[in-house]
Amino acid sequence: MSGARYWAAEAWLDGRWQREVLLEVGADGHWSRITAGVPLPEGAVQLEGPVLPSLVDAHSHAFQRAFAGLAERRDSESDDFWSWRDRMYGVALRITPEQLKSIGAQLYLELLRGGYTQVCEFHYLQHREDGTAYEDELAMAWALAEAAEQVGMGLTLLPVLYAHAGFQQPALRPDQRRFATDADWIWNARSRLNAAGRPLLNAGVALHSLRAAHGDDIRRLQALVGDTDLPIHIHISEQQQEVRDCLAATGQRPMQWLCNELRPDARWQLVHATHSTPAEIEQVAASGAGIVICPGTEANLGDGLCDLPGWLKAGVPISLGSDSHVTRDWVEELRWLEYGQRLGLQRRNVASAPGARPSSAERLFEAALAGSAAPAGFSAWGLRVGARADFLVLDPQASGQLGVPVTHRLDALIFGGQGQVLRQVFVAGHCRLEQGRHAAQARVSADFDVVMQTLWGGSGE
Known part of the structure; x- marks a missing residue:
């Protein structure tokens, strides 16, 4: 008050x-x-x-809350990120704005319960089920804004530039038709969202990935953004296959190409950054960009483990994301972040800094707290005057x-x-x-239950 x-x-x-x-x-x-x-x-x-202090959830795909827990069975010889993605698209092709509002409200209430009070929505579900535009092209974005408003959650909307199916593919796949945008669409969406004057709502921009937003697309958006102080998010180096594909197409690894060709700065947030080299970490650190780690989702999808000691040593800003929402609690995310490192490196208290910050929990929390403002486009966050x-x-x-x-x-x-x-x-x-x-x-949960019954009919198939 x-x-x-x-x-x-x-x-x-x-x-x-x-x-x-x-x-x-x-x-x-x-x-x-x-x-x-x-x-x-x-x-x-x-x-x-x-x-x-609360934390910012720096990476969210709200619609995927309707898929959490429903992709945990394997009916073929292999199951990885790419097979999960194909199944996730089936959900994305069915959700209406009204349903998205109910899904978003349930999710944002759960995120509040998990200790987040601001969420950065990496928003690429834009158009009708057949790929044509809604009468108001931002119908899906407004649904999320209304969901956040209903529960009193802060929301940073990040409309996503999504134009290609892969590094060597000029168009999208048919099952990506609801995502199609270009730089001008994104800039217009961001401008309209900020002009709405809704409490607790602001907007930045996002690029889905280097495979989905090619160099010319990104440079056009950079020209529109200019020196505007706003958050710019991008998925990068989440999967080994993405790294291999980028090397084949450009001769460089994803973060290497980004830093060499696009010159990111402190406005940029590199989501996942799972597969890195020491040289790439040095380049990102020099740029001032931050990274967004999503430990629960990265574990669920089998992405791999980031080089947490390398990122911490380089002083790169770090924030947390709940991403696909298999976890919705920053305590669990930080636990997963440290425990994954312990399992991979076979030692304890990986995040601690003996002599300076011997507590792994305190060092991780302080890192996530310090990294919370920039992804949301804020100048301050936490228990600080002005925040x-x-x-x-x-x-x-x-x-x-x-x-x-x-x-x-x-x-x-x-x-x-x-x-x-x-x-x-x-x-x-x-x-x-x-x-x-x-x-x-009670109302939010009842509405969500109706949506889930409509989408899945109680079968989960």
Whole structure:
């Protein structure tokens, strides 16, 4: 609420737990003042648990929430990203704007419950089922905006340039017909979305991938963007086959080609960046671009493990994405991120920095927090003056938290907790979730159930 004052006995502030923290919200829903060491003042709302900043979910395909859990069977000799993708297209070809709104509302409510308060929607499901334009070409985008508005989630919409089926293919496949756009379409969409003036909504741009947006497409969009300060997202180096195809077509690896040919800067977010070389990491670090890691989806699709030690050592900004939404909770994403590294490298506490930040949990959380602003197009994020007044209130009685020393609270949250751990979730100073429940939860879940029954008929086939 505007002008509200909240007081926490403990809050994660400036990279450590601090006591007696007064959090003051300005009339614009952003932090006006944050002060530690202040006894509970008269009129302040006392929060009933430790306070954490929320995180930005930097990569989402909302429609894929309707597919989560329904691609976990294998009926052929092989199953990989590409076979999953073909099955996912079958879902994409069926969803209407009305259905997308219900799917999005359920997803965004779940993301709030998972500790995210802003989501970056990598949005490429644009047209009618037959590939023709809706009367309003942004019908699907508005459906997502209305879904986020319904549950009070911040939303960064990223209309996606999607023009080709592969590096050597001039057109899209028939089952990609709903995705077709060019640079001018994307720029117009971004301009209309930002001009709408909807609360908690902003827009940037995205390129699906180097295989789906070729050099000329991207350069045209770069010319339209110019020096405009906005987020630019792209899938890159998610799959080994993509790397091989890029090498065959260009003689360079994907991130190598991107850095050499397009000169990305701090506005750019490289989604996945799973398969890298030390030289590519150096190039990305020099550019100022960030990476978006999606550990749950990357594990589910068998993508592989990123070079987390390399990215951390190079100081490249890192954020998290829930992507296909098989996971919708940043605690689980950070756990997957560290555990994947432990399994691959056969050692423990891979993300820790002995002497500087010995806690893997704290280092990963701080990295994701520091990397949250740029993907959403914000100048600030977290418990900082000028940032939007978003925050989480932990339940001190939750699984993994009870009896844990303050110094190990984040360790226990990420590596020792389970189930609902948040007592409250706030967006722009307003409480959106109380004890894990949303005021619109019953309606949202009922609408989602109807959509799922319509799409799948209870069969999952």
